[in-house]
Amino acid sequence: xxxxxxxxxxxxxxxxxxxxxxxxxxxxxxxxxxxxxxxxxxxxxxxxxxxxxxxxxxxxxxxxxxxxxxxxxxxxxxxxxxxxxxxxxxxxxxxxxxxxxxxxxxxxxxxxxxxxxxxxxxxxxxxxxxxxxxxxxxxxxxxxxxxxxxxxxxxxxxxxxxxxxxxxxxxxxxxxxxxxxxxxxxxxxxxxxxxxxxxxxxxxxxxxxxxxxxxxxxxxxxxxxxxxxxxxxxxxxxxxxxxxxxxxxxxxxxxxxxxxxxxxxxxxxxxxxxxxxxxxxxxxxxxxxxxxxxxxxxxxxxxxxxxxxx
Ligand SMILES: NC(=O)c1ccc[n+]([C@@H]2O[C@H](COP(=O)([O-])OP(=O)(O)OC[C@H]3O[C@@H](n4cnc5c(N)ncnc54)[C@H](OP(=O)(O)O)[C@@H]3O)[C@@H](O)[C@H]2O)c1
Numbered sequence: 001x002x003x004x005x006x007x008x009x010x011x012x013x014x015x016x017x018x019x020x021x022x023x024x025x026x027x028x029x030x031x032x033x034x035x036x037x038x039x040x041x042x043x044x045x046x047x048x049x050x051x052x053x054x055x056x057x058x059x060x061x062x063x064x065x066x067x068x069x070x071x072x073x074x075x076x077x078x079x080x081x082x083x084x085x086x087x088x089x090x091x092x093x094x095x096x097x098x099x100x101x102x103x104x105x106x107x108x109x110x111x112x113x114x115x116x117x118x119x120x121x122x123x124x125x126x127x128x129x130x131x132x133x134x135x136x137x138x139x140x141x142x143x144x145x146x147x148x149x150x151x152x153x154x155x156x157x158x159x160x161x162x163x164x165x166x167x168x169x170x171x172x173x174x175x176x177x178x179x180x181x182x183x184x185x186x187x188x189x190x191x192x193x194x195x196x197x198x199x200x201x202x203x204x205x206x207x208x209x210x211x212x213x214x215x216x217x218x219x220x221x222x223x224x225x226x227x228x229x230x231x232x233x234x235x236x237x238x239x240x241x242x243x244x245x246x247x248x249x250x251x252x253x254x255x256x257x258x259x260x261x262x263x264x265x266x267x268x269x270x271x272x273x274x275x276x277x278x279x280x281x282x283x284x285x286x287x288x289x290x291x292x293x294x295x296x297x298x299x300x301x302x303x304x305x306x307x308x309x310x
Contacts, residue, residue: 005272012074015041018044025060027212028065029102033069034064038067040068042068043069044093046073047071053073061189073085074103077113079130086134089138096145100250102246104123112166117298121162123180128187136308139202147202148188149206149208151278153268158177188206205255207262210265212241213239236270259289287301
């Protein structure tokens, strides 16, 4: 068998596994939740709109009536919402086997979150850093804990000037999306370095879905939509196929920790989920350390893995 091959259909039963998926009501998060639920995992669907979350849950139950799904409120543009989740979760569960940092926005009009952070960096990356920090003890409780961060081919558009785009004058929506996805990737790699250094059994991966048909493209300008539809028809895959990168990162027992998974086809736009590479900036451990320290400072926390697993 090809070493770089993964068949999700043959995945063993996931009964008694608990998955936490952000942005679970739509697109890749929805498909990931559905696939995990179909394999009998308990799936916690974290959504910023409970109505949409419950409607998504019903759609999964229509197909898999036995599925064990809980919908929780999580707005990643609010630190308070992330902190509020923890006591609620701890009452219900003591272990998370799979954390999927999936939610995201792409190229919205300029906005700040928490009053000072460009929204794409804040929502796509920094909030997931905080969420990972808060949920880490629960993930550590799992003998096979895995954390998957969603990145993108667009990480190549980004740079590492984390505070550069916090004003309308400096905002560049494409660059900011790229930067946020670069940050997610640097975080996934740095997290694995730190887990390895502390000999933790928890594993960190990054995944990207190539180009997948989802709601992510809602901020494409009206005049670009006709072109977008043509591109979509020829170069995109559907959200189920897009979610396979995440599924492999979550479930393939043979993956090297710290791997980045994306589609195998032309320019990684679509295809089977395989191990892919990323740009040199993302792999530089100095950028990993700097991003980690910058994030801790922004959030006023100390995400010290050594301390947390002691
Ligand atoms: N689709 C692609 O081609 C592609 C390519 C590369 C990477 N990705 C990445 O894949 C991930 C999933 O995106 P998608 O393509 O599935 O897009 P999507 O269909 O738009 O799903 C995004 C999800 O994130 C949620 N979300 C947005 N802002 C949030 C916030 N402040 N708090 C909590 N949840 C929030 C959305 O909730 P609402 O429904 O309430 O808005 C939705 O559930 C993203 O990280 C994206 O960067 C996608």
